[in-house]
Amino acid sequence: MHPRNKNADGYDLAALCATSAALAKYLKTSPAGTPTLDFANPAAVKALNRALLLHHYGIQGWDIPQGYLCPPIPGRADYLHVLADLLASCNKQRIPTGPGLRGLDIGTGANLVYPLIGQAEYGWSFLGVDIDAAALANGGKILAKNPAAAAIELRHQPVWEHIFTGILRSGERFDFSLCNPPFHGSPDEVLAVSQRKWNQLGKPGAKRGAAQPRLNFGGGGTELWCEGGERAFIRTMIEESARIPKRVLWFTTLVSKADNLVPIEAALKQARVVESRILPMAQGQKQSRVVAWTFCGNGEREKWRRERWSSPAAGEGRAAEG
8 A cells, every 4th residue: 555545554443443433343353363344244344434534534424325335445545645646746746735736536426535535634625526416415415524525515517428528617727637437337247246256255145046246335337337337438538638638737547457558548649648657556465556647748737836836725745755
């Protein structure tokens, strides 16, 4: 994990239970005799997330409706730390902080995790966008319980086929965008992944005739799949970013499948981006990466830094090193 990740050394379950007593009922003893959680139990995963958000980031009353994505908090925090380092590379290796920095979260979901953590860690402001009005309504309920509400705005994207198109208002600019795109290309792919996980865990859903296996992290249709999967979604994102090239300094997205990098790089070349970067991420044995691109040259980035990151609303920040 990233050296600034608060869970880089693993979960402190005793401390988390002290913060959030409801987590304790999901504890069990591992074969090695140490306390652990049943990570195949969606209720346990949600309770862990609630405890992590409260313990590390002071987020009160976090909850999501049944069936919505319950993302792993350390992995989401890693993406934000990678973004902070990316911004620092344009700011003399100092991470720009404070509400003057504004991020655009594409597909913010019902969980609102990226804006919540980004605001808590770096004081950034966010616009969270989603096509699911019910997800945004739940995000509003979370914000109503937290001071972060002043720094986080939510906005509905009514057109399913669009990502950036039609969502930005006149004069709006963002220092970065981030996105965790749908991984899969069909509901059948989602079910196959769920089946494999349950086979590995030896759960009842792995047996013929048993109930359908569930993803322990949940997730609705628009969160987990789209036509063409991750590759098609990111290609559309790149095409639409080229229509608003100077509205966002750094466009970024997670890429879960390494096989998608070659076609993504081809799409970036076709869009005539000025620069693109592949930023590695890893959580345990899981390897991932963030792809970032910009239409701004070095001189434009320096002008952006002076105009937006030197104001009282944007703090000087801290060094990018761990």
